Structure formats: structure tokens, C-alpha cells
Amino acid sequence: MLKCLIVDDEPLARGVVRDFLSQIPDVEVVAEAGNASVALKTLKEEAVDAIFLDIQMPGLSGIDLVRAIPSPPLVVFITAYPEHAVDGFSLDAVDYLVKPFSFSRLLEAVNRLRKRLAPSPILSQYITFKADKRLHKIPHTDLRYIQAAGDFIKVFHSGKTLIVNETLRSLETRLPTPPFCRIHKSYLVNLDYLKYWEGNQVAIDDEMLPVGAAHREALKQILNGPQG
Template identity: 45%
Template sequence: MIKCLIIDDEPLAREVLESYVSDLPSLKLIASCKDAVEALDYLNKESVDLIFLDINMPKLSGINFYKSLSKKPKVIFTTAYADHAVEGFELEAVDYLLKPFSFERFIKAVNKVQLGASESQENFIMLKADKKNHKIKFDEITYFESIGDYVKVHLKEEKTLIISETLRKLENLLPSGFIRTHKSFIISLNHLEYFEGNQAKIGEAKIPIGQSYRDKVNEVFRK
């Protein structure tokens, strides 16, 4: 169970988050605060695992509030302004949600928190191919390529697996060292050599960067 705290000065935004949290059994809402000052008072008495934190608030911004915490819970920033994303990543935020965001997008962010909690114990993923369950370490994977109803898993030393899976599901299961660059590709940042134009270079492969993914890629690498 993940104990979470909502901090947002907009009543409607708090209501949306409260509703989303209530729909996920893995989350337990401890409190919902209208500003950072109220939240500070609460955190002096209680501890939480995760904060859904609005960035643009009166008195004290979400960024400055989070910087002020001596003990920092995991944080997912919520904002109406995409240009805040870079600073959020610099603070090692789990994710940022651009308002208005869907329940599906909310779940994706929460999945990153749940995965992160187990990463220290698990550095692998189980993938089914050739009627066998393969234990594949994350650092062995160079990139994923969608091919029709299947996904080709590219591994080190030019090995591959063909699995009956979707990139969308895989994206929610992978740790933060992976990023989707195209509707048909997810790449490992550990194996990335460089970006050039609209392509990412991994080994001999040149992976396309789709137009709808370009801004996210640029934000992650602070270009």
C-alpha cells in the first residue's frame, strides 16, 4: 500500500486526483491539501510515500516546497505548463502529469512508483518467447521494436526474441532507463550512443524519433 498526499490549490484538480486515487487499491490517500504551507504542517506530524504535487501554487511553489523537504517522498508533479517538466526531472521526480490528464495517464505514472519500489530486488523482466519464459536482465536489452501483433526484443550481441506483447504494456513494466521514441520503438538509455536529427543510434541500428515523442525525448535530455 502506497500512502499518498495531494497538494493542489485548485479544488477541481484535487477532486480529480482524489477520485483517481480512490479507484486504485494500491494507493491510500492520507490527506489532500490546498497549499504547500498546509502540507508542511501535515508532514511535520506524518510521513507519506508519494506526493501528487502541483507546481504553480501561491505562497510557495511546488518546486520550492519539494526542495525544502529534508526527507523527500517520491513525487509526481502535476502542472498545466509543459515547460516545468525539465526542472521536475532534475529533482528526480517519478513523472509529471500535464493537466488535464486522463485516468490512464495517471495509472502509468503510479506504475512507475510501484516498479521503482521493487527495482532494487528485481533487475530483470520475464518474457515469453518460443513457448518458454525467459528471464531477461534489463541491462541486456538494447531496444524493443513493434512488428504487427508482436514485439521484437533486441538484446546485446545481436540476439533477439519475438514476443506476443504490446509496446504499451511493456512501457508500463519497464524501469526509468527506457524511453519510447516512436510508436514502434522503445530504447534503452544505457545502450544509446547518440541522437542525431530524428534518429537515435544504438549499435548498428538507427531508431526513429517520432514527432509526437520528440518533445519528451528533448525534455529528458534537457536539450
């Protein structure tokens, strides 16, 4: 059972989310809150798997609320302003619903929540590289980012760098999207290590990497998720 908390200062908006969630099997609305203060109190008293959270509310905003929770549940942000999705991405939100949204769009968000809550697979996925007269086998989860360097690429993984005779375009076809995403003509990154996006740069671990104008929209769509 997926236990949810709905937080929105508009009763009608809460009603839409509640009605949609009531149509989905194995989903329970544990409580509702009209502001961040009530939500904080509820989270101390109720076990919640996910919050459907409005971003713009009087007083403490939805983003401020998540930052105020030491170990927050999974979050699906709700907003009337699509640009807020980028603001909240650093909080590891599972999805963003842009008002008005359809039942099918909310169902997508619920499915994302279920995938995030599902146990991790025991076996990791790997990719192989030929370098230094060796065949290197590297888990996808170890890859941070890859940089183009002429006819070669630099593979940054787990604090190490591997120089490989391969093009970035070729490598792009061998990695899943997401979490891997081309952000620039010279950079392919693992979005699982993205800390934040600011202006024309993203932070991957402790490295600031450029975001090319030609790749901004594709990156935004991946981070925001499909819109219904």
C-alpha cells in the same frame, strides 16, 4: 499500500486526483493540502510514499516545496504547462501529469511509483565489450555515457574509459531505453546519472554533454513519460 499526499491550491483539481486514486486498489490518500505550508506540516506528521504535487501555487511553488524537504517522498508533478517538466526533472520526479489528464494516465503514474518503490533486483544486468584483447563485463549501472570516435567508441564507466571497436548505432541496440538514450549523433548517455538539462546541454555526473536538435524531442518524451 501506497500512501499518497495530494497538494494543489485548486479544490476541484485535488478532487479529480482523489477520485481517480480511490479507484485504484492498494492506494490510500493520507491527506490533502491546498498550499506548500500545509503540505510541509502534513509531511512532518504523516508517513507518505508519494506526493501528487501541483507545480504552480501561490507562495511556495511545487518545485520549491520539494527542494525544501531534506528527504522528500517520491513525487508526481501536476502542471498545466508541459515545459515545466524539464524544470523539475533535476528533482528526480517519477512522472508529470499535464492537466487535464485521464484516469489511465494517472494509473500509469501510480504504476511508475510502484516500480520505483519495488525492491531492486539482486542480480545486475551487464554488457560485454571486446577491448585490449580482453572481454570486459560491465554492469549497466556503471555506464555513464558513450562517445562516438570514428569507427570506435569511448565507454565511460566508473571513472574509467574503455576504447572499443564498435559503432554507437550498434551499441544503441544492445542497451535498454530508458535509461540509455541517444542525445546527440556522438553521445549515448545513462539518464540515471543525469543531474540537469540546461539549454543545449545535459549534465551527466560532472560532464556537460551536447544535446543535438534531432534528439531533443525524443529526450523530452523519455523524461516526461508517455502522455495520456
